[in-house]
Amino acid sequence: MNIISTKLDGVFIIEPPVFGDNRGFFLESYNAAKFEQAGLHFSFVQDNHSLSVEAGIIRGLHYQLQPKAQTKLVRVAAGAIYDVAVDIRQSSPSFGKWVGVILSASNKRQLLVPKGFAHGFCTLVPNTEVLYKVDELYSPEHDRGIAWNDHELAIDWPTQTPILSIKDGTHPALKDAKELFE
Numbered sequence: 204m205n206i207i208s209t210k211l212d213g214v215f216i217i218e219p220p221v222f223g224d225n226r227g228f229f230l231e232s233y234n235a236a237k238f239e240q241a242g243l244h245f246s247f248v249q250d251n252h253s254l255s256v257e258a259g260i261i262r263g264l265h266y267q268l269q270p271k272a273q274t275k276l277v278r279v280a281a282g283a284i285y286d287v288a289v290d291i292r293q294s295s296p297s298f299g300k301w302v303g304v305i306l307s308a309s310n311k312r313q314l315l316v317p318k319g320f321a322h323g324f325c326t327l328v329p330n331t332e333v334l335y336k337v338d339e340l341y342s343p344e345h346d347r348g349i350a351w352n353d354h355e356l357a358i359d360w361p362t363q364t365p366i367l368s369i370k371d372g373t374h375p376a377l378k379d380a381k382e383l384f385e
């Protein structure tokens with residue numbers, strides 16, 4: 204398993220070994236022992252799966268407040284996404300900085316998004332299926348969002364005219380968000 208650092212502390216790209224043969228491939232999408240060995244200590248408690256039927260769908264930017272903040276381990280089983288993690292820890296030297304990584308069914312990369320980050324993605328092809336593990340259960344009372352198109356974040360999304368949920372059209376800019384992380 205390759206663990207690749209990004210420009211943001213705690214955000215990693217994970218590359219699991221892929222065993223291809225005449226039938227297709229096999230990979231371990233998660234191995235607790237290998238994570239422990241690598242110093243990545245999480246207890247994942249929920250697995251999520253979403254289908255986005257069009258290219259240019261943005262979901263995000265989402266986070267859950269403490270004490271229900273979630274670490275997310277994100278991967279793509281069909282299609283491709285531009286996956287984004289934004290540091291929203293007010294005391295962090297990289298507050299407001301983001302990383303964007305292409306995750307796809309073909310590159311089989313995963314993104315580890317730590318607590319204290321908002322997360323979102325844009326689909327690059329139709330019928331994209333995203334799977335991710337989280338280490339806290341869903342808690343609608345703690346669910347919060349930041350505007351995908353916050354000008355100060357200036358995220359380099361692949362589209363400026365995305366398809367959004369109603370909820371995702373209503374989030375504040377980071378500077379106007381009242382509840383973040385310390």
Ligand SMILES: Cc1cn([C@H]2C[C@H](O)[C@@H](COP(=O)(O)OP(=O)(O)O[C@H]3O[C@@H](C)C(=O)[C@@H](O)[C@H]3O)O2)c(=O)[nH]c1=O
Binds near residue numbers: 262263324
């Ligand atoms: C996230 C979530 C949603 N739901 C329900 C609530 C709602 O009725 C329906 C759709 O929810 P949403 O519109 O919030 O789904 P979605 O916009 O796909 O939300 C997800 O976006 C990505 C970017 C993330 O990072 C995730 O953590 C999550 O916030 O599913 C759950 O039951 N459990 C969950 O864990």
